[in-house]
Each structure stands twice: as C-alpha cells, then as structure tokens.
Amino acid sequence: MKKPASSIRREIFKESCFYLGIIFFFYVILMIALLYDSERSKAHELVKQKNQSINYSIDAHFNDISTMVEEFATTDIVREAASLSEVEHQQLTKKFGIVTTTSTRITHVYAGYQNDLMLIDTWNVPDGYQPSTRPWYLQAIERSPNRVTGLPYRDVVYNDWLFTTCKAFTNPIDGSQGVVAIDSALGVITDLLNERATEYQSFYSFITDSTGKVIIHGNPDLINHNIDSVMDANVILETTQGFTNYRYAGHYKLAFYSTIDETGWRLFTVIDLWEALEPILYKVLGNIVILAFVALLLIFLFSSVFSRKIAQPMQELFVHVKQLIRKDTERGRHYEFPDNEIGYIAREVVQLTENELYRRSQQLEQAYKEINASHLKLEKQNQLLSEMATSDQLTGIYNRYKLDESLQKEHVRAERYERVYSVILFDVDYFKRINDDFGHMVGDKVLQELVGLIQQGLRRADIFGRWGGEEFLIVCPETNLKQALVLAEKLLLKVEAHQFQYIGSLTISLGVSQCQPNETQSHVLKRADDCLYQAKELGRNRVEYLSKG
C-alpha cells in the first residue's frame, strides 16, 4: 500500500494556520482602526481640554482685571482726580500700589487724564510724559464707553510685552476725560500657555488677536505676524471654536482653537499628529506580539484537539489496516475508536478488511489443501510407479529387474566383506497342466497363493522375487550352501504339504547354489539353474545342488 503523501495531522495544522492567519489579519486591521479612533479621540479630547483650561484661566485672569478696571472707572476719586489736590493724588497712587503689590498678575495700575496728569503705582513718570498720546489712552477713548481688554504693548522700561486693560471715564466735576488702566505681564499668560500636557511633548499653544495677528507665541519672532505665517494652510476660522488639521514645517498638526470671551483672542492649542498616533504603532506591535503568541497557542490547541478527535482515530485506523494487510500479528496497543461517525466508519473498515483477509486466508488455505492433496496423490503415483518398476504385478514380490539389482548388491557386499550368500531357484512342477485344466485365472491364483506360502517360510533378510513365468528366485544373505539346502528342503515340504484352492496339492523343484570366491553372480545363478534343471530331470519335487557349491 502506497504511503500517503500527507497526514491528517499536517492538514489540520495547515488549515488551522491558514484560518487563524486570516482571523489574525482581520483582527489586526480592526485593532488598528479601533486604536486609531481611540488615540485620535484621546488626542482630540486632551487638546480640547487643555485649550479650554487655558482659555478659562486667561479669561478668568482678564475678567478679574476687567472687574477692577470697571470698578476704578466708576470710583469718584479716580474720575475726579484731575480736579483734586496733590494729597488726594498721592492717596490714589497709594491705592494703585496696594492693588499692584497684592496681585502677582498685575504689573501696574494707573490712570491718565486729558490734562496729561499721570497717576501710577510705583513708576516715576518722566517729565513731559503725555498719557493722552499713548495707545492705551487713545484706544480706550476711541472704544468708550466700552472697555479695551488685553491691549498688547512693549514696556518702555523693561522692554517686556504687557497687556493693558483700560476704560475711559468722564470727570463729573469738569467733564474732562480720563482713562484708568491695569497692566498684566505676558509672563502670566505664557506661563499658562507653556504648561505642557504631560502626554505629548509636542504640545504648545499660541494666541492671535481677533484679527488673526499673533500676539503670544513660544517663538517671539512670530509675534505680530499674521496667522498665515504660523499655519501653512489658510485656516478659515469662522466658528468660535473647533478642531483643525494643518501642516507646518513638515509636520502634520492637530489643533483646537477657541475664543477667549473677555479679550476676543483666539487661543490655539497644538500637537504633532504623529505624536498622537505614535502610541498606536507600539500598541499595535505589542498587540501583534501577544496576538501572535495567542494565535500560536490556539493553533497548537486546535491542532491537538482536532488531532485527538479526528486525526488520531484515522491514524489508528491507518495503522490497523496496514497491520492487517501486512498480516502483522504483533498488534500495537488496543485503541477504542470514538463513538461517532469516524468511529463508525473505522469499525466498518476494520470489519471489512478483516472479512476480506479472512476470505483470502480461507482461499489460501483451500489452495494449500488442494496442493497438498495433489502432492500426496503425486507421491502415491510416484510410489506406485516405483513399485510398478520393482514389483511383480501378479504377486507383488520383487520382479526380475529388482531381483537382479538386489542380487548384484548382495554379491558386491559379500565380495567386499568376504562373506557368503546362496540362491535358491525354484519352479512349479507341471504348471502348464494347471493352466490347461483349471484355466489361466486359477493359475494366477495358485501362483499368488504359492508366493504367500513361500514368504511365510523365509527370513526378513531373504530376498524373494519372481524370476519369470512360474520360476522364482530366493537370495539368502549370510547363508552358506548347507543352510540354503535346509531352507530349500523346508520350502519343498511346506509346498508339498499345502492344499491349494481349486487345485489341491502341487510340488516344486529347487536348484541351490552358494557363491564362490572370484566368481560372478551370473555364475552363481547359472549353477542354481543347472541344479533346477537337474531336479526336473531327476523327477521333480526335489532339491538339487552341486557339492562344490
């Protein structure tokens, strides 16, 4: 039986690998999609939260300052200061100073008047300083009765960027105008902007004013530039807040922008999109490793389970059938096929195979018996043939051919060992008459009866055969003439005394001779024949011999 090219176990392993590979592939795709969505949402959420937190802080900051400015703008001593005395000026300046020192976020609190009176907390106003010409004063007058919040300008003393919140008012005494203002340092806001979101290294924020001009940015060179110089793309910021993606300096950015209510500024919070999505790669790789391990485990599990359930019974069946076909009597361990379709098929196949083998072995056995029988028959026929070749058909004793052969052997043996043997040649007297009187059939019966009678008087070692017609020869090994004569006489008397069926009595004549040294067997026979002839001549029913042997 040809060995199968593959095995069920291998097939199961291959199929498990294939299908689990497909599941693995789709799972990885799904995982990437889900992770992408989750990481993207997380990044969106974080950027938005951070943006809103900064927005609230800045808004709160300017809200406090605006409240103070509003309060100062309605306070009598502030509004009327241009009409008041130096002492009252000092009182107001002192008040401004207290506010400045109690709040770290406030740099200066001051008021400028139409008559160029300048009252400020700690700063020594230089001679000739005209507040009414300063941008903060002019803007506040221009926007009056509204407040101006967060007007950026560069501090003349420290060259720092400051934000002024200011509001114009009218002196109720003389109707002149004035502006009260509070400065807050850029540092307060940049500190807020620079607070990093721990998750993302690329995180930063910047602020533009309502016209799109950059007013606060980590890179000071970009301040006062249009938003176009910060973003490659022309982002249309029509809504008050939202997400935007853009490319800047070769990096994809994710940004959330919102409007700071108090100032009308736009606050942008930005991260590198790659940094947001990078964890996906590591998570996917990590998951792939875990999943590959799980997949291998599952493959191993599936293979072993299916192998046990399907492959093992089939393999056992394969081995079983192979053993049956090879007539391997040394069966392996006993295996109980499962009680399912496979087991059913296996048992049927085993049964069929065993039946077929039994049928074949029966056939073989039958063929073997037939061969044996014909062999026996042949042997019998051979034996018969051999018997026919050496036996006389009528009497069953040795024929002439066998007698010749036996005599020759005995002659050689006697010569070699210097031993003696004798021969007795005898013939039925007047046998022709028996044939004539009783018929040939009776003659045959008489010859058979005579042979039986003679055999009774011989030794086992004597060789007895039919010499021809009604003439018989006895070869007596280790027997000298004297002993042979005794035997011949005995046989003579025995035949004479016997009553034959159909014919009654008959006689025989015998010629006896003993082998002499250096003569041939023919000589021995010739002498016996001569003696027989002589016995016939001398009246029959007698034994004759020559005295020399």
Ligand SMILES: Nc1nc2c(ncn2[C@@H]2O[C@H](COP(=O)(O)OP(=O)(O)OP(=O)(O)O)[C@@H](O)[C@H]2O)c(=O)[nH]1
């Ligand atoms: N029934 C029968 N007769 C045989 C057989 N062989 C030889 N004979 C007969 O035996 C007879 C022998 O006759 P003869 O040779 O004249 O000798 P005899 O009649 O015995 O006379 P003597 O030998 O001289 O006593 C013949 O008639 C043969 O035909 C045989 O196998 N069966």
